[in-house]
Amino acid sequence: MDYETQMRSPIERQRGIIDFTLSSLMRRKVKNVGLLCLYALIVFILASAIFFTSSIKKEASLILRGTPEIIVQKMAAGRHDLFPLRDMEAVKNVRGVAAVEGRLWGYYFDDRLGANYTLIVPPAARSSAEPSEARPLFWFNAAALEPGTIVIGEGVARVGKLSKGDSIAFTAYDGSTIDLKVADTLSSKSELVSSDLILIGEEDFRKLFDIGKDYATDITVEVKNPREIPTVASKITRVLPDTRPIVRDEILRTYDSIFNWRGGMMIVILSAAILAFVIFAWDKASGLSAEERQEIGILKAVGWETSDVILMKFWEGAIVSLTAYFAGVILAYVHVFLTGSLIFEPALKGWSVLYPHFSLTPFISAEQLITLFFLTVVPYTIATIVPTWRAAIIDPDAAMRQTGE
């Protein structure tokens, strides 16, 4: 028996047992391949959801850093109202405030296409104050936005099949039609923030919606010392009790908790995945079939140790779950970052006619992959091993017993 002492190798042992396990799994090819596919599908859905939401969150946190420090909304009867510009003085006088500016923006529903646009009057002061920010890619120039012209987002251009030089007929507050000419489009790279935007001149905006010269939609407040933002915000509510300040930090946190697991669809996806997994685990943990027991008896009778049987069951769980895990994660990556979340799209689109086309930046971390691993591979493998434990310690003579006297 020299070969045993010389050539014994732990790797060969593992491989031998993997060989056996695979043969054993291939006996119920349809069942096990089906199981593998279902398992991979669950991993795929979970991984897609994780990739999608965490990338959006990460990107939001990077992009929205430049959002106004404080936005003050005027409230009337519990609803947003136009902000009277005469109140701006009171805000300006609050200690710590550096600058106050009125914003003009609103929504326009396009009857013909059924699409919602967001109309914004670009703040002239700011774009001229930071000329370096005006990158050619999303060229617009507040000064160049002459009356009668607009700059549209890529999504608006797509839905309305518009390009430079075309014009859109807007229905004004009094039913009259105002034709505005497309002076330019915003870059498609910026669709995640600009898809439905229409940049419009102040004159045209006020004419369209009949907003008087002394009103704005809301105001933005610049603070001298960013650490004082919360203090300034609470001072503003004291000076103007019928207003509501929204600070930048809250906006960022809103996006940090977007797609929270408690969100409706998320809980549906999650519970479906968990339910499916529980069915698997139940199927496994509800015990071994008589046939499986007999097989374990034979294995023990021909010289397998308890640990060999458990190792075999470990591989049975690990083969299925590792294969499914990697396949699911790879497919999810392709799905979210290469096909633009094709499967999620119908749900994400909802009823909106104008759906932004954006490709997500792949912010994926080892942490996400490890979390997913511990959510799927580990419990499945354990669920495979646990019921075997009892069967594996049966005496090897069981194989003799069922046949002999």
Added chain:
Amino acid sequence: MIELINVKKVFNAGRPSEFTALGGISLNIEDRKVTVLKGPSGSGKTTLLCIIGCMSRPTAGRVRLDGREISGLPERFLTDIRRKGFGFIFQVPNLIRGMSVLENVMLPAYPLGEPHARLKERAIRGLNDFHVSTKATSKVEWLSGGEAQRVAIVRALINDPDVIIADEPTAHLDTHLSYLFMEIVENFKKEGKTVIIASHDPLVCESRIVDSVINMRDGRIEGESS
């Protein structure tokens, strides 16, 4: 040399279903001989084989293998002794369904970590010796009864054991196949292996190659004949 000293085996001890399968057996089994345990069903033959083959432990008494006491060893050591020292032939072939003949034969050696190519070569050689190598890639459920038993024998021999233990090996074989089996046993003996057979088949017990027959009844030895 296998020595049994006052070996007892009680099943379901302390429960109403308590049952004494072996009631104090003392026995010496010599190396390189064919020993037959003879007795009716329920006489304790299989239980005794299990104890000799390190498959189960006696409730009381001692078992010595080549002078080394093995009855008190933990499972791991027993398994190690069993898979290297003993080859088992069961009443039914006990092959694992849905797998190929070759895989079934290689099965006992998987946990030992022998290089695959070598193991496969030995398995094929073993199948050749028993004229079933043409079936190597077939699934075991396609084998005839005689083929299945020969495959089971090849499997029992894969780790080159010194002792062959057979439990009612001819119970499901016709006369012709039973004679063939006894020829195989004769070859074992020639190769210097110890063979222990539990059987009440006269064809086995009265065979000329059997060195000693131990008569058992109700878990005790009734007499020994050579």
Added chain:
Amino acid sequence: MRKSSFFLCSLAVEVVVLGLLLTHASFHREAMREGIEEKAAMVRSLGLTDLCLFTDARYTRNLSQADLFSAFQDNPLSLDHFPSGSFTTPPIWIMRRR
């Protein structure tokens, strides 16, 4: 081919593919940094507050600007009928200030 070799090879292939995708991710992140900067610059200069994810309702278009009532679409009997509304949570400050 031996079955375990097949399994180990296919597992290795999967790991390699995943590794390549992760490499792709890091390159892609670099490549998209410019785009992110561009978007951030646009947010700064236009004073934007939100991502354009869902354009179907004003409380989903400008998530952070929504108020307590817009989630009911001005009618307390109108339950959220926009699918996008069920993906997202209300702005965080609404929950806190209540």
